[in-house]
Amino acid sequence: MSLLEVKNLTIxxxxxxxxxxxxxxxxPGEMIGLIGPNGAxxxxxxxxxxxxxxxxxxxxxxxxxxxSKYKPNQIAHLGISRTFQNIRLFxxxxxxxxxxxxxxSVADYDIISAFLGLPNARKKDRExxxxxxxxxxxxxxxxxxxxxxxxxxxxxxxxxxxxxxIATRPxxxxxxxxxAGMNNEETMELIEFIRNIHxxxxxxMAIILIEHHLEVVMNLCSDITVLNLGSVLTRGxxxxxxxxxxxxxxxxxxxxxxA
Amino acid sequence: MYQYLSGILxxxxxxxxxxxxxxxxxxxxxxxxxxxxxxxxxxxYASVIAMLYWHFPFIPAMIFGGxxxxxVGLIVGYPTMKGKMRGDTFAIxxxxxxETVRLGLSNIYPYINGALGISDIPRYSEAWVVTLIxxxxxxxxxxxxxxxxxxxxxxxxxxxxxAELIGVNITWEKIKSFMISAFFCGMAGCMYACYYTFITPxxxxxxxxxxxxxxxVFGGMGSVTGPTIAAAILAMLPEMLRFVQKWRLVxxxxxxxxxxxxxxxxxxxGREFSIKGIARWxxxxxxxxxxxxxxxxx
Numbered sequence: 315m316s317l318l319e320v321k322n323l324t325i326x327x328x329x330x331x332x333x334x335x336x337x338x339x340x341x342p343g344e345m346i347g348l349i350g351p352n353g354a355x356x357x358x359x360x361x362x363x364x365x366x367x368x369x370x371x372x373x374x375x376x377x378x379x380x381x382s383k384y385k386p387n388q389i390a391h392l393g394i395s396r397t398f399q400n401i402r403l404f405x406x407x408x409x410x411x412x413x414x415x416x417x418x419s420v421a422d423y424d425i426i427s428a429f430l431g432l433p434n435a436r437k438k439d440r441e442x443x444x445x446x447x448x449x450x451x452x453x454x455x456x457x458x459x460x461x462x463x464x465x466x467x468x469x470x471x472x473x474x475x476x477x478x479x480i481a482t483r484p485x486x487x488x489x490x491x492x493x494a495g496m497n498n499e500e501t502m503e504l505i506e507f508i509r510n511i512h513x514x515x516x517x518x519m520a521i522i523l524i525e526h527h528l529e530v531v532m533n534l535c536s537d538i539t540v541l542n543l544g545s546v547l548t549r550g551x552x553x554x555x556x557x558x559x560x561x562x563x564x565x566x567x568x569x570x571x572x573a
Numbered sequence: 574m575y576q577y578l579s580g581i582l583x584x585x586x587x588x589x590x591x592x593x594x595x596x597x598x599x600x601x602x603x604x605x606x607x608x609x610x611x612x613x614x615x616x617x618y619a620s621v622i623a624m625l626y627w628h629f630p631f632i633p634a635m636i637f638g639g640x641x642x643x644x645v646g647l648i649v650g651y652p653t654m655k656g657k658m659r660g661d662t663f664a665i666x667x668x669x670x671x672e673t674v675r676l677g678l679s680n681i682y683p684y685i686n687g688a689l690g691i692s693d694i695p696r697y698s699e700a701w702v703v704t705l706i707x708x709x710x711x712x713x714x715x716x717x718x719x720x721x722x723x724x725x726x727x728x729x730x731x732x733x734x735x736a737e738l739i740g741v742n743i744t745w746e747k748i749k750s751f752m753i754s755a756f757f758c759g760m761a762g763c764m765y766a767c768y769y770t771f772i773t774p775x776x777x778x779x780x781x782x783x784x785x786x787x788x789x790v791f792g793g794m795g796s797v798t799g800p801t802i803a804a805a806i807l808a809m810l811p812e813m814l815r816f817v818q819k820w821r822l823v824x825x826x827x828x829x830x831x832x833x834x835x836x837x838x839x840x841x842x843g844r845e846f847s848i849k850g851i852a853r854w855x856x857x858x859x860x861x862x863x864x865x866x867x868x869x870x871x
Contacts, residue, residue: 364738390740402735404728406795406843414721415728419740421721425749428720429713435720442721482739 315378317342317520318363318486322372325355325362332358333544335372342485345512345521347535349528349555351565354541356524357399360488364396365389377485390419393517395484397475399491399524405464409455409474412463413446416481446481453477453511469500473507480511486520493527505533532556540564579700585808586700586707587764592788592804593707593714593797594757599786600794601718602750603730604659608667609758609785610777611674616642616759617766617777621691622684624767631697635706635763642759643752650751654744659733671782678774690773691766698768706764710757715797715845717753726750727795758785791832792840799841 320338324331333355340346348356361367363374365386374381381389395416404412418438421428427435450456455474458466463474472492479487492508493501512521512534525531531538532552540547540555542564548555555561591613598604620638623629629637653666679688717723728736729743737743766772784807792803810828814821836842844850 366734366738386737387740387742390738396738398735402732404731404735406731407724407727411724415724415736415741416739418721419725419736420742421725423721425717425722425753428722429717431716431720439721478739 316340317344317377319375320359320363320372321375323359323362323369323374324371325358325367326370331544333362336541336544336546338539338546340486340520340522342520343518344537345523345535347531347538348522348524348541349526349531349538350541350547353543355544356541357490359541360396360490360522360524363389363488364394387419390482393483393485394488395479395482395486396488397472397479397490397492399494401468401471401475403463403471403475403478405462407463408460409450409463409466410443410446410459412474412478413449413481414442416478417445417449418442419482449477449481452514453480453507469496469503472496472504476507476511480515480519483517484519485517486522489521489523489525491524491526493525493530496527501527501530505530508534528556581809581812582700583698583703583764583768585805586703587698587761587768588784588788588804588808589707589801590703590710590764591758591761591785592792592800593710594754594761595785595789596792596797596800597714597717597723597726597757598750598754599789600792600796600800601723601730602726602747603794604747604750605664605786606667606754607664607779607782607786608669608671609754610779610781611667611671612642612646612755612758613762613765613781614671614674614678614772614774614777615645615762616755617762617772618678618685618691619759620763621694621766621772624695625691626684631695631702631767635760638763639756639759642762643756646752646755647748650748650755654747654751668779668782671777671779675774675778688774690771690776692771694766694770694772696767696770698764703764703768706760710760711797711801714757718797722746722749730795787829790839791829793838793842793844795843796839796841796845798846799839799844802846803840 316339318340320336323333323336325333336359348359350356358367362369363381365381365384369382376392376394379392384392404415423435423438447456447459450459453473455470455477458470463471466474476489476492489508493504496504512519523531523535536551537549538552538555539549540561547560547564548558591609595606595609598606616638619641620634623634623637649670653663658666678685681687685691725741725746728741729746733743762777788804788807789800791807792800810825811821814824817824
């Protein structure tokens with residue numbers, strides 16, 4: 315059974331159809347790419363999966379559950395986690411605290427224990443802190459644990475955001491342009507980083523990757539879906555997609571009309 | 574003289590207690606309220622009723638006042654947080670809330686005498702008692718903000734969307750912060766009533782709300798000790814400026830403007846006051862002086 319099944323999905327903003335009739339499927343442990351020119355509806359698709367925007371038509375099923383009944387925070391608890399195109403870290407908190415929120419986004423002790431600093435609260439705080447350090451060590455960010463997230467270098471912030479996302483132990487991870495604004499060297503490092511977390515995780519995590527850097531997608535994903543103007547243009551393996559004249563037209567054609 | 578000083582100490586303690594609550598809501602959850610005087614009023618009235626009619630002792634009555642305010646906080650908080658109010662809309666909604674409380678209490682005559690208010694309240698608020706209570710409140714607020722509950726609140730202030738998509742129930746977490754702030758303000762209201770021995774619906778006005786909010790911003794968002802110090806300073810300032818007589822409130826305003834101009838992040842700016850921090854600060858200054866001395870001697 316597939317992990318996530320998007321069926322005939324249509325999203326409307328007023329009169330504008332941001333996404334129309336899109337189908338998408340992903341199995342546990344898979345990594346698929348989602349590419350397409352600007353405004354193709356890639357991020358909107360992520361927003362729909364995470365419950366941020368309302369669905370006009372169609373359905374999204376995750377792990378056998380229809381997601382339209384759930385609120386964004388409940389969807390996160392079902393096992394979907396994401397990063398954002400523009401980094402959204404808790405910028406005033408330390409790296410360790412950022413990951414801690416991912417690990418326990420609902421406090422597991424009552425308010426009275428929190429106020430009085432009772433031993434059970436402190437013990438749970440300590441456990442979460444240790445686990446956060448484990449996650450940071452796993453992604454080689456342990457040296458930054460006490461740094462304020464907003465003051466970290468750009469590339470590290472990207473990685474930290476991914477670390478925070480996988481700290482929720484998701485079954486599905488949505489990465490929205492993780493390589494945006496990175497140079498070649500940083501991008502190559504990020505590819506290795508993503509491959510690493512995909513291989514070594516406890517939940518047989520599936521990943522959907524939105525990316526403009528084609529080399530990232532071509533490198534990481536065996537299966538690529540191309541969106542254009544809100545609908546699926548084509549899907550296939552990297553070579554097929556790369557040599558598909560419709561894809562080239564969607565990308566180049568857009569560029570010509572802009573000039 | 575002793576009475577004068579203990580009076581100032583009492584007022585500081587009352588302010589600090591109320592500010593403890595507001596710092597959880599504003600400093601840590603990022604919701605600006607211009608109407609927490611309403612909760613002080615409710616807490617004061619509830620505890621006074623408990624004391625005069627049901628013969629509660631001071632501390633239980635104070636906690637009862639806090640709980641009554643927190644309950645109203647739940648009733649007001651649910652629709653406002655569910656409706657995703659924040660920023661300016663929330664501030665204005667709270668302004669409306671405090672006015673509603675004021676006018677509502679002015680028009681209820683049984684038990685509370687409407688606009689005339691209640692007098693002959695026992696004077697329980699000894700300076701040392703309220704100071705101890707305030708100190709305890711600062712401590713537990715500090716503990717709370719370092720706990721998971723506090724960190725989750727802070728995540729909402731920093732990046733609400735990300736917090737929600739990572740699994741934080743932002744509606745409930747905001748209501749929680751709101752109820753906690755109402756609880757502390759309610760307790761402060763009770764302490765106030767037991768100091769002045771009479772209350773009217775106009776005792777806690779918009780000015781009170783504004784002073785509380787000013788103390789939080791003045792002290793630094795995301796800090797507990799900062800607003801505590803700021804609340805103390807703001808309570809003392811009108812007294813310290815008595816020598817300039819009628820100009821004192823003008824000076825009070827000028828001080829506020831100057832602080833916000835030169836230190837927009839507030840006194841502590843998200844950090845906490847600690848001995849270690851002071852030592853670090855001195856070391857920094859000394860090393861700077863040393864370096865400068867070195868440059869001069871070259």
